[in-house]
Amino acid sequence: MKTNHYILLLKSILLIVILAVYQGCQIVSSIKQLEASSDPYQGGTYKAVLMKWTSEARIYRGLDLELMTSATFKSPEFREAYVDEYDRAYNPSREEKEKLIKDQKEASLIYNDFIMAAYVPNKKWNDFNKKDSIWGIHLNVGNEKKIKPLEIRKIKKIDAVITHFFPYINTWKSVYLVRFPVKLPGTDKNIIDDACSNIKIVITGVLGTTEMVWNITRINRKSEAQNSKLETLAQTVSTD
Numbered sequence: 001m002k003t004n005h006y007i008l009l010l011k012s013i014l015l016i017v018i019l020a021v022y023q024g025c026q027i028v029s030s031i032k033q034l035e036a037s038s039d040p041y042q043g044g045t046y047k048a049v050l051m052k053w054t055s056e057a058r059i060y061r062g063l064d065l066e067l068m069t070s071a072t073f074k075s076p077e078f079r080e081a082y083v084d085e086y087d088r089a090y091n092p093s094r095e096e097k098e099k100l101i102k103d104q105k106e107a108s109l110i111y112n113d114f115i116m117a118a119y120v121p122n123k124k125w126n127d128f129n130k131k132d133s134i135w136g137i138h139l140n141v142g143n144e145k146k147i148k149p150l151e152i153r154k155i156k157k158i159d160a161v162i163t164h165f166f167p168y169i170n171t172w173k174s175v176y177l178v179r180f181p182v183k184l185p186g187t188d189k190n191i192i193d194d195a196c197s198n199i200k201i202v203i204t205g206v207l208g209t210t211e212m213v214w215n216i217t218r219i220n221r222k223s224e225a226q227n228s229k230l231e232t233l234a235q236t237v238s239t240d
Helices: 002-037 046-052 076-090 094-110 160-165 219-239
Strands: 054-061 064-073 111-119 135-141 151-155 174-181 198-205 210-215
Touching: 046 054, 046 076, 054 198, 054 210, 064 198, 064 210, 076 094, 076 160, 094 111
Parallel strands: none
Antiparallel strands: 054 064, 064 111, 111 174, 135 198, 151 174, 198 210
């Protein structure tokens, strides 16, 4: 009887140990799932590409902040990462994905696009999109060419979608799409060419001057490669 009781006790202890280990595994698994869910990009490459193509700048007068701005250059590499992240987040239909790829590719051939978010303490002066804005803005290319924007459009709808793709955007900032041409006006020559090592968005005004800088290394070859990837992706989607 004692032997049977001893065996029963051992089995009970073993069962408790097994249950504890199992529950422990469940807890660890839940923690891993929680850690993964805290990353909105699920460990993808979008965040790294976003950081690579985003620049920031500020203007101070003494200790007073007059302007804080962040901007993302929609390079071909960024556009490709954007398509990939949109596809991961939304799992769009084939037709929707085809349209997204087509729109990104066509825009990259016409515009050097920037998404810019700006904070100005006096909201009346956050007026980059107005013709009589207190701010001047131009694109300064490596060889000192100064290019005026084709368009500065204020983006009025600030929702969870735009803040997902551009997390520096918040309710305190005004958001703009700033568009510069790809080609020099009246020519077939790219504004950003192989001789260009960097580009700058320069912001000027009575409150001060600042610039956001992006390092550009042989961007045309990269652009051709990235656009080729978008083209390949578009063909792949259309044949699925």
